[in-house]
Amino acid sequence: MIKWLQLLFNFVLPPRCLLCGKEVSADGILCSECFSRINFIVHPYCKKCGKPFEYHLSDKEIFCPECLSHKSPFRMCRSAVVYDENSKKLILDFKFFDHLENKSLLANWLLLAGKDIFSESVDLLIPVPLHFSRLLKRKYNQSAVLCDALSKLSHIPANYKALKKTKHTLPQVSCNGKQRLKNVRNAFEVTHPEMVKNKRIVLIDDVFTTGSTLKECARVLKKAGAESVCALTIARVCD
Numbered sequence: 530m531i532k533w534l535q536l537l538f539n540f541v542l543p544p545r546c547l548l549c550g551k552e553v554s555a556d557g558i559l560c561s562e563c564f565s566r567i568n569f570i571v572h573p574y575c576k577k578c579g580k581p582f583e584y585h586l587s588d589k590e591i592f593c594p595e596c597l598s599h600k601s602p603f604r605m606c607r608s609a610v611v612y613d614e615n616s617k618k619l620i621l622d623f624k625f626f627d628h629l630e631n632k633s634l635l636a637n638w639l640l641l642a643g644k645d646i647f648s649e650s651v652d653l654l655i656p657v658p659l660h661f662s663r664l665l666k667r668k669y670n671q672s673a674v675l676c677d678a679l680s681k682l683s684h685i686p687a688n689y690k691a692l693k694k695t696k697h698t699l700p701q702v703s704c705n706g707k708q709r710l711k712n713v714r715n716a717f718e719v720t721h722p723e724m725v726k727n728k729r730i731v732l733i734d735d736v737f738t739t740g741s742t743l744k745e746c747a748r749v750l751k752k753a754g755a756e757s758v759c760a761l762t763i764a765r766v767c768d
């Protein structure tokens with residue numbers, strides 16, 4: 530009976546591609562043309578920060594110059610796709626225009642992109658929080674929605690209480706590289722240190738641009754006693 534109802538529903542309101550609106554075979558997917566235009570991040574990339582390389586240098590573990598010369602607050606960072614014109618619409622629709630139907634596809638991409646991270650034990654998923662005032666304006670935190678979907682897929686618990694954004698900051702897109710770090714400095718607080726102490730945490734966000742926000746979250750989580758912090762995002766800005 531339910532199958533018949535589903536068939537009737539699909540006849541009246543057929544599933545549509547999340548990007549171009551073309552009719553597709555199931556809900557929450559892209560048509561083959563739109564899918565072929567998504568640039569998934571595949572090997573070779575930096576073993577630590579996940580930054581893609583243009584050439585495969587050797588089969589050994591490869592680190593980018595930045596990871597070789599700087600101490601990173603992350604155990605590992607991974608992103609599913611390159612942030613470009615093709616992935617941008619999917620993410621911005623989800624973030625600002627209430628297209629919550631994009632959630633399931635994006636969470637599945639996170640799960641695939643995080644396979645290196647999840648190959649070692651992880652205790653908690655934590656979304657990058659929004660300041661209360663921005664949450665009121667936007668109605669939902671896109672990172673928390675993603676985190677919830679990923680938690681259901683991966684069976685890893687999510688925590689929405691421990692990390693808070695306590696300082697209202699300028700949107701990161703309005704700042705350049707150095708300003709971004711300064712803008713988010715001391716903007717986050719661990720309000721429940723007992724929830725993160727000795728935990729192996731994965732931070733969830735939509736886009737990794739310079740990583741300033743994620744780095745600041747990792748810094749306060751580690752200061753509060755987290756054992757390790759990874760970052761997992763849908764997309765990454767690649768120059």
Ligand SMILES: [Zn+2]
Nearest residue numbers: 546549560563
């Ligand atoms: Zn399409």
Ligand SMILES: [Zn+2]
Nearest residue numbers: 575578593596
């Ligand atoms: Zn790196």
